[in-house]
Amino acid sequence: MIKRLVSAALCIAIIFSLVACGAAASNPATNAPTTAPAAQAAAATDAPTQKPAEAAPKEEAVKATLTIAIWDNLVNDLYQQLDIQSRFQKLYPNVDIEVEKIKNDSEYWDAMKIRASANELPDLMFNKTFTLAQFKDYLIDLGGTEASKNNNLASAYSVGGKVLGIPQTMTTEYVFYWQDMFDEAGVAVPTTWPAFLEATEKLQAHFEPENPDFMAIALGAKDEWPTYPFVEFMPALQNGDGFNWDSMAKLEEPFASGSNMNLTYNKIYELFSKPVFGRDPNGIGHDQAVALFAQKRAAIIVSGSWCLDTIQQGTDDVSTLKTFYLPVRDAESEPFRIIAQGDSFLGVTIHSQNQPIAVDFVEFYFSDAWYRDYINSIPDDGTVDEFAKAKTPALQIADDTEPKDKTLVMYDGGGDDFQSLVNETKFDYKKLGAEMFVDGFDLQKRFDDLNAAWKSARAKLGVK
Amino acid sequence: MSAISRKRAQFIVVSLVLPVILLLMFVVYPAADLLNMSFTNWNGLDLQKTYIGLSNYRDMIFSSPDLWLSLRNNLIYFFVHLVFIFIELLLAAMFCAKFKGAGFFKWLIFLPYIINGVAISYAFSYFFSPVGGAFNEALRLLGLGGFIGNWLSDPKIVNYVLASVSVWRYSGYHVILFIAGIKSIPNDVLEAAVVDGANAFQQFWHIIVPSITLVIDFILFDNVRGALQQFDIPFIMTSGGPGYASSTFTLYTINIAFKFNNFGMASTMAIAIMAIIIAVYFLQTKVVAGLRGVKK
Known part of the structure; x- marks a missing residue:
């Protein structure tokens, strides 16, 4: 009996040592800063x-x-x-x-x-x-x-x-592309969302026969975060509201039919459902996606200006590397918005x-x-x-070729209310973007679930 | 008290003080703090935390379907490893026999265990990559191109792919432990069995297995703990995706803490995983003892 008790105690001690170390790392606010922020700020002002x-x-x-x-x-x-x-x-x-x-x-x-x-x-x-x-x-x-x-x-x-x-x-977010590949496939720089979809399909149809692994758009959705130019920024580009997340926090059901999120995510889902991201977009990560794009095994990559350096490191010849802004508008008559932060x-x-x-x-x-x-x-x-x-030439091209009446949307990542709702509902737009590539994904059901969770979280947190 | 007794008492006290202090500092205190935190809604950054009673425990059980999906994925690791434990035991028995190159094979099978887990995960990410991945290329070369699949993104198979990487990594460790156990069996016991006419299977089942019960118990416990705490392989190879299809309990807990800033709930989950490990271990011990006909 004693032996069993001792062995049980040892087991518990081992498990505690294996599991509980996380608690030490996340030691809570019992060790909270001893100096008040206001006082510190005052010290800084002085x-x-x-x-x-x-x-x-x-x-x-x-x-x-x-x-x-x-x-x-x-x-x-x-x-x-x-x-x-x-x-x-x-x-x-x-x-x-x-x-x-x-x-x-x-x-x-x-x-x-x-x-x-x-x-x-x-x-x-x-x-x-x-x-x-x-x-x-x-x-x-x-x-x-x-x-x-x-x-x-x-x-x-x-x-x-x-x-x-x-x-x-x-x-600023850009669509990086290879001009020579666009020329070969007979694709022009798109200025509307439908034209963008059409361009990607045309590129895929042109290059896939000679390279079965070809992808019109290299994404790297295995890492989830590379979906951000679409799932994070497109809602703000769609309605022109840089504070879109804060606006969303004020809504009871932000994914309801006809809402900005519903409209935008349906557009994204339409794109993600097309076979223009290669055979398995969730199978490769961002590093591999950039490498494939740099080797011209993909025609497009959508990313921030920071990505230019990585692309340049992956190839010796960037003479045909160009950029344009992701067109989100549905028709030429609508304003052309670009996002920056x-x-x-x-x-x-x-x-x-x-x-x-x-x-x-x-x-x-x-x-x-x-x-x-x-x-x-x-x-x-x-x-x-x-x-x-002056802008880097490859990025300047986007300004030179896009409509002159473009509107700049300054993006904000969301304030306290939005972050609290995200934490409560576990709304992870980047993960949601990656899930859109899974066979059988049901976007409408996800909207319904998110609406219910959002409504409940707002009530629980008292968000107005 | 004689001088020798006094010195012995001093030695015992000195020997125990440091481990006990370390145990209190790095095991008992963090664990108590973890338990305390599990009753709060602390977000990891606020300077104060609010006690919310058992809300975290209630929400974890009734409002976290993705957590239970993650736990189901852990069970896949558990059962895949469990199947391989029997194979590992057979391999260990085979390696204990004297044959040319046995040392080399032992080294070879142990090698994955000493390689950094992050490096292994990255290597297998490229191995299973849909573009230029070695696994798909090998299938093509063998004329099995029809079996090529989305190894890291198909929710139906991704957990088995990840579990196979885990098996590749940890099998050697188990085999070496089994070998150590088998080597500790006195030769005369096995020789007596041979003299009595026991065949190889009878020696294995009636002598080797009962003689290494402690090793088997340890490996079974290690399997429970390892499967339920699986983290690095899914984290690096799939980020737990697509969605939560390849997430594990630990991965989900870390996301709750750091991505969704809910350290209170994450602490609750850490407490839950401890309870689950202990419960599964005792259940497993009972079942194994029952199978062996041993009253424990």
Whole structure:
């Protein structure tokens, strides 16, 4: 009997050690930050933020290490190539910059959430539009900085009147394509959604006989997130509302027949149901999709401007690589909308032990000492007029060829209400996009389920 | 108390203090915290959390169909591995016989276990890729092109494909454990069986299997734990998709915590998986003991 009890106790101990370690990682707010955000923000406002970044070196006695967390490989490479540390050390000779590169953005958010609960956030972190609201309690207000005042988008993305991060880029979504393949298949750049569908079918019909693995559109839906140009941005492009997610949070049944979401997702489903994504779109990931596109085994890839660099790395010849904007309108008579968003919002965390220096780093980052060279080294657009740059030729083509009366929709990732509803209903639009490729997928049933869940969640959370 | 007794007492105390402290810090406290968190709606970021009683437990049982789909997928891993445990035992018995190259084969079969799980998952992602994947190419070369399927995206087969990768990875570990168990059986017992006229199957069933009960018990427990905590292979190879078709309990729990910011519910699920593992293990032990006719 004793033996059995001992073995049972051992089993439980082993299981606890195997399973419960997750709890240590996600240790809750019992370790909540000891300094109130407001006080921290006030400290930051008092920080020496108004001095120009090009000023003479500060006192050499300041010794510290600033940590900055990133997920982007290209950014990581540029920090080394352009030697961000040496440049900042002209201001603070004894301050080191420690870049913490995290594998990808998905793991980045997981790591930041864990570190937030453990009071271990880096001094500086990047956010996206949809995470600013989530991390609002952990970021100080940068509204008083010159970097914020000079930035075209910073105040537009403020949360509760506070500038929690300063966007370093404005990213736009493009349809990358090979002009020579379009020419060979006799396809013109489409300017409406029906024309886009027709173009993809024509490309597939032309190239598939010689290459059974050919895909008119390379997507990489196995990773789910590559569906975002369609499932995330198209609803805002369809109705021209950059705050579409917030508008959706106000609706009782946002997927009801005739609604913007219903209309848009039906359009996407129509495209995803066509055999223009290859034989198994859910069987390959984004890396493989980009590689196949770069090798011209696919004619189109829809992605952000950030993807250009990866495409260029996969091929020696980009002379026929061109872009156009995804046409969502149904007819030429409707407005032609393109979407853009502020991206990579640089913020200072409340956990920083060196907040005044971190704020100075933000000033430095968006000054001539760093930002001009940096923004000229990446394909994305900048967010500071003073350092405006010409677009990369492959991206400029989209502006040159599209209708001149196009309308810019500034995208927002959704505020508190929307995020709460997403968490409650587990509405995962990227996963939903990947599911549309599965045989037998029933979109109408999914709409019904989502409507019911949304209605119930709104009532539970008291969202008006 | 004599000097020797005192030193022995000191040694025992010193030897126990550190492990007990470590156990309290890294096992008991996190587990207690996990249990505490399972009664809250904490989102992982808010500075405060609200206690909501048993709501998480109720929602988990009655309002999380995708969780139960994920658990069903775990059961596929469990049963596929269970079938292979018998094959692994036979392989171990075979490798214990003296034949040329036995050492090489032992090394070969153990090799997958020492390779990083992430690397294995990436390698098999490309192996089963629909474009240029080695598996499809091999089928074509063998004239079996008609059997080519969507290995990583067809909800009907994807879990079996992933379970086969898991078997490939862990079988060698089980075989080595079985070999260690078989090697520990005294030779004279087996020789006596041979003298008494026992054939190979009788030796295997009546001597080898009962002699390595502890190893079998451990491997069966490892199978329960491993199958229910399966994570890296589906996470890397399919992201649990399409939809939740290849999601597992752990993968779903992590999504609940990090994607949907519900650490309270994720804690509840972690508690549930602990309870399930313990329950399945004891059930399995009873069943196996019953099959062997052993009163435990």
